[in-house]
Amino acid sequence: MKMINLKKEMLLLLGISFLVLYSCQKPIDPIEKPKKTISIKEAKQLQDNYIRTRSVILKDTFGYEDSREVWFSLEELEQYLSYVKQEATKKGYQDLGVRIYFGANDPTEKRKFGLSTVFLAPTGKKEYQRGSFLNFNYQDDHGENIYEIDPLNRGGVGDPPVNY
Template sequence: MKKEPGRPNQLITKKFAKDLHLNFMKYRAGIIAKYIKKEDANAVWFSVEELENYIHYIKTKGEKTGYDVKGIRFYFGVYPDERKYAEKAGLMTLFLTATGKIKPKTLNTTGIQTFASVREDENADTSASRDDDNADISTIEPMNYGSIGRPPSLLY
């Protein structure tokens, strides 16, 4: 028998979600559209399968490379205004990146330190540390390319 998931603490009412979206449309969308001279994306969609796969991927890769993956940060971005991005060119997007911290090194049964692939020298390509649970893990690839909601804008 599957255990029913707990109710997340971050849930909001549908009315508050609608208010948040209307505030975006009222206070940001018009300014952006005026500046870029076109209507911008106002939503990004990922399937549950894509999100579950990304979560599994970052947990697995984190485990293999010595990171304790604690979360996902969502960043806003803008696609380059280039032909290869087709209808997304110049429009806002949302991308995800793993966050967490470096696991403490431990000795395995052979006396060899584990997580040797985590580089701690000054040239290391990571912002994660042993102390910050929420640092971006730059050695795990971010995820992008959800479907964007743009003209006509999606309304919540």
């Protein structure tokens, strides 16, 4: 009888301990909206400007509608950004960023000029030894391309394009 009560008390104590420990975990802080986000209205205006000033010219030149959007999953982007942080840090880079370049896929039978695409290239500033009186290493505010880390491509292009 005494053994059964002891087991119940132990189970109760373990249960309470688990609840206390679980409830004491720090809540995840909400992520603030980035300062450089734009409104949906502004995004639509940017795309309308592109269609009016560039897409029409490309369609007239190519004879078909070119892609004007590229899709990457959040998982792919998060993995790539984590990989860039890891590799760039190992290689001595700081102030990391990503530069997005426009590109064109190779021609195909269907698309003799290929379709437009983008690729993401990591950027950063090399950590140079400090302490010199003069630093002759000029870099712009956005850092240099890190050619030691492969860019990201292979996003899905809209064919036909999807309007925003």
